[in-house]
Amino acid sequence: MTNTKLDNLLELVREREAQFENELKPVDSQDNAQASVTLTTLKHSWIGRKSGLISELMSLMSSLAPTNRRAFGQSVNKLKTKIETAINDREAKLSKTKTLSNIDVTLPGRPLPIGREHPLIRVRQQIEDIFMRMGYEVLEGPEVEDDYHNFEALNMPPEHPARDMQDTLYLETPIVGGKWGLHRSTIPTTQASAATLLRTHTSAMQIRYMKSTAPPIRIIVPGRVYRRDNLDLSHTPMFQQVEGLVVGKGITFADLKGTFDAMLRELFGDIKIRFRPSFFPYTEPSAEVDISCKNCEGRGCGICKQTGWLEILGSGMVHPAVFEAVDYDPDCFTGFAFGIGMERVAMLKYDVDDIRMFYENDLRFLEQFPPA
Ligand SMILES: [Zn+2]
Numbered sequence: 001m002t003n004t005k006l007d008n009l010l011e012l013v014r015e016r017e018a019q020f021e022n023e024l025k026p027v028d029s030q031d032n033a034q035a036s037v038t039l040t041t042l043k044h045s046w047i048g049r050k051s052g053l054i055s056e057l058m059s060l061m062s063s064l065a066p067t068n069r070r071a072f073g074q075s076v077n078k079l080k081t082k083i084e085t086a087i088n089d090r091e092a093k094l095s096k097t098k099t100l101s102n103i104d105v106t107l108p109g110r111p112l113p114i115g116r117e118h119p120l121i122r123v124r125q126q127i128e129d130i131f132m133r134m135g136y137e138v139l140e141g142p143e144v145e146d147d148y149h150n151f152e153a154l155n156m157p158p159e160h161p162a163r164d165m166q167d168t169l170y171l172e173t174p175i176v177g178g179k180w181g182l183h184r185s186t187i188p189t190t191q192a193s194a195a196t197l198l199r200t201h202t203s204a205m206q207i208r209y210m211k212s213t214a215p216p217i218r219i220i221v222p223g224r225v226y227r228r229d230n231l232d233l234s235h236t237p238m239f240q241q242v243e244g245l246v247v248g249k250g251i252t253f254a255d256l257k258g259t260f261d262a263m264l265r266e267l268f269g270d271i272k273i274r275f276r277p278s279f280f281p282y283t284e285p286s287a288e289v290d291i292s293c294k295n296c297e298g299r300g301c302g303i304c305k306q307t308g309w310l311e312i313l314g315s316g317m318v319h320p321a322v323f324e325a326v327d328y329d330p331d332c333f334t335g336f337a338f339g340i341g342m343e344r345v346a347m348l349k350y351d352v353d354d355i356r357m358f359y360e361n362d363l364r365f366l367e368q369f370p371p372a
Pocket residue numbers: 293294295296297298299300301302303304305306308309
């Protein structure tokens with residue numbers, strides 16, 4: 001009687017063994033992902049601690065007479081070892097093929113994208129380098145200015161017609177706690193010097209610096225400036241300038257000419273330089289500076305509008321009224337100032353015919369400038 005019971009249970013172990021082999025078989029023809037799912041399921045249903053089929057077999061042990069338990073236990077343990085080994089083997093094989101199939105050592109490497117300097121950053125750095133070697137200090141000033149520093153102290157009192165040369169973006173209210181809405185308000189003349197605006201030129205920093213520093217002075221001020229211009233091939237409402245200012249005893253127009261000569265030749269190579277009389281309220285005399293067109297070598301072409309010359313910067317000797325505004329003695333000190341547009345320099349240097357390209361961040365444009 002008891003032997004029959006043992007035989008029945010041993011028979012059950014053999015059936016389970018056959019069942020496991022059947023369930024394992026598909027693994028060898030499945031792809032890696034599927035095989036790994038099947039193996040996990042098998043592990044759970046066969047050797048899971050609580051609900052696995054092996055645990056279930058073990059629990060039948062108590063129904064046997066004590067003398068038969070050992071034989072049954074050995075048989076179940078043998079099956080358990082077989083299942084564990086089969087699953088472990090398959091898993092080891094999977095992780096090996098996974099590693100091999102994921103790495104193809106014959107594939108060429110993928111190039112990493114390398115960042116590039118924006119052409120305007122490059123021009124700015126080059127200009128800064130040139131002037132630093134000449135002993136200049138590089139400063140930055142506030143982009144939100146007041147009317148006094150931007151206009152009045154630069155010899156442009158309220159109602160001065162030269163203010164119209166620079167169409168200005170006024171801020172609705174003073175900066176502190178104010179809105180930043182941009183519209184041109186009609187500001188009463190009496191309050192004009194308190195009006196807040198986006199600086200129309202970096203020249204505003206001349207006043208700030210001279211008010212806090214005694215001569216001699218040699219500075220450049222690179223930075224953004226703003227005007228009410230519509231976007232076109234050569235205008236943007238925001239652009240970048242480098243302001244320069246030199247003040248000392250006995251500074252003459254010859255110093256101005258020598259400085260530009262050195263700077264422009266370093267920026268553009270072998271070119272000719274021309275000075276044309278001009279007008280700025282804050283300099284007297286004033287001059288615009290042209291360089292010869294490299295494209296046509298002065299014969300005239302589309303780039304230089306058939307003139308053979310390209311306008312590059314505005315300059316002049318500091319007006320005595322500006323010195324008076326900052327309490328410098330105009331009988332004692334002289335100086336020169338200039339402003340150069342960075343976009344203009346970059347356009348000429350790199351043959352760019354549309355200023356908007358500098359601000360569109362189109363990678364097809366930016367990637368044409370090789371990494372520095
Ligand atoms: Zn030309």
